[in-house]
Amino acid sequence: MQSKELLLEAFDRLPGLVRQVLQGLGDADLQHRPAGNGNSIGWLIWHTGRVEDAQVASAAGLEQVWTAQGFVSRFGLPLAGKDTGYGHSSAQVDAVKAPGDLLQEYYEAVHRQTANVLAGIGDPDLDRVVDRHWDPPVTLGVRLVSILGDCLQHVGQAAYAKGLHAGTADTRGA
Template identity: 65%
Template sequence: MKSNELLLDAFGRIRETVAATLEGVSHESLVRRPAGTGNSIAWLIWHLGRVEDAQLASAAGLEQVWTSQGFAGRFDLPLPKRDTGYGHSSRQVDAVQAAPELLLEYYDAVHRPTVEYVEALGDGDFDRIVDTRWDPPVTLGVRLISTIADCLQHAGQAAYVKGLNPNENPRDR
């Protein structure tokens, strides 16, 4: 198996978890914040989409899907256009609300160029420096792995939040 095939599998697992979490989710569960201060499913899915979008666009030299495909306007969030959710206050987390269909549409739109980009990579591409602001500088391979790790954590958190409401789990019906 090639390195890019492993990465494609990992990015595919993010997509699967996002879709399963959003399937049949109620608006109440979508915006519920565990203990009143945790992150909601809507925020978690939006944020992981923004993270993957921003990181892959930067590494691939592409424009972010968020702006290039009009999702910033469609979500119409009271946040700066380039916001990805890092360091959000409680009020900003509350502000991220969207229908599950829009959240999935955005993630799918982000996932497509991710797959196209990663499919074209060869093993020699992963050592390319993509960010010199760190010491040591960040390679493409490290950036892809850190993106996968961050997004999988948030996808798992969103699935967990959905599972807090037993009525949201189709296996329990």
């Protein structure tokens, strides 16, 4: 197995995990914040897509799917166009409201761009420096592993939040 095949295998797991989290959730479920101040499921899935989109696009020299495919206007969030959710306040987390089908559609579009980028790389590309703001500078390979780790954590957090919410839902009469 080549490195790009391994990376594709890992990233290819994310759309299904996102789909599992979003399945069966309504708008109120997506906005529910564990303990009243935790990140909502909707925010976590949106942020997962935004992080992957922004970082893969930057590393590959591409425009983000968010802007290139019009998702920024379709979501219509009261946030800056390039906002990824990093460092969001509680009010900003509350401001991220979107239906599950739009969240899924955006994440799948991001994933397609990521898969196209990964399909076009070879092992030597993984050593290319993509960010000199760190010491040592960050290579494409390190960045991709970092993106994957972040995305898996956020989708896992969303799945956990879904389980917490389901565990507190009123099931009388069910």
